[in-house]
Amino acid sequence: MTKEELKSTAAKVAEAPSCYPGLKALIEAWQAAIGTAGEKAAAEKMLAGLKECVTPIDGLIAFAGSPNGEKILGKDAAAGMLKAAKEAKAKGEDTCICPACQNGKVLLAHEKELLG
Numbered sequence: 001m002t003k004e005e006l007k008s009t010a011a012k013v014a015e016a017p018s019c020y021p022g023l024k025a026l027i028e029a030w031q032a033a034i035g036t037a038g039e040k041a042a043a044e045k046m047l048a049g050l051k052e053c054v055t056p057i058d059g060l061i062a063f064a065g066s067p068n069g070e071k072i073l074g075k076d077a078a079a080g081m082l083k084a085a086k087e088a089k090a091k092g093e094d095t096c097i098c099p100a101c102q103n104g105k106v107l108l109a110h111e112k113e114l115l116g
Contacts, residue, residue: 001106001113003034006107006110006113006114009106009107010027010030010046010103010107011031012103013027013050013100013104014027016099016100018098018099019053020049020100023049023050023052023053023100026042026045026046026048026049027046027049029042029046030042030045040115043114043115044115047108047111047115050104050107051108053100053101054095054096054101054105055096055101056094056096057088057089057093057096058089059096060081060085060096060097060098060101061082061089064081064085065078065082069081084097085097
């Protein structure tokens with residue numbers, strides 16, 4: 001992936017409504033550090049944040065099917081998310097299906113480019 005593609009993918013993570021504010025701040029710090037001596041350190045911090053935040057599909061299923069998931073998402077939205085997550089898992093998806101996690105997964109797959 002090119003640096004521009006990485007930047008675009010990182011922006012998609014940060015712009016996603018499901019992106020944790022702390023991760024958004026790490027992404028913005030990396031974007032600001034691109035081309036500077038601090039780029040690698042900022043990339044390391046962003047990658048650590050991604051590793052903590054990108055949720056496995058089973059985690060999404062557990063959340064969407066929980067009372068807390070219903071409380072946060074609403075009953076109907078949680079039921080829809082649970083159904084979609086189970087369908088995605090049945091098709092082989094291993095990561096949460098939200099835009100933040102899906103784009104975060106791409107960044108994690110390109111760790112070497114981010115640190116290079």
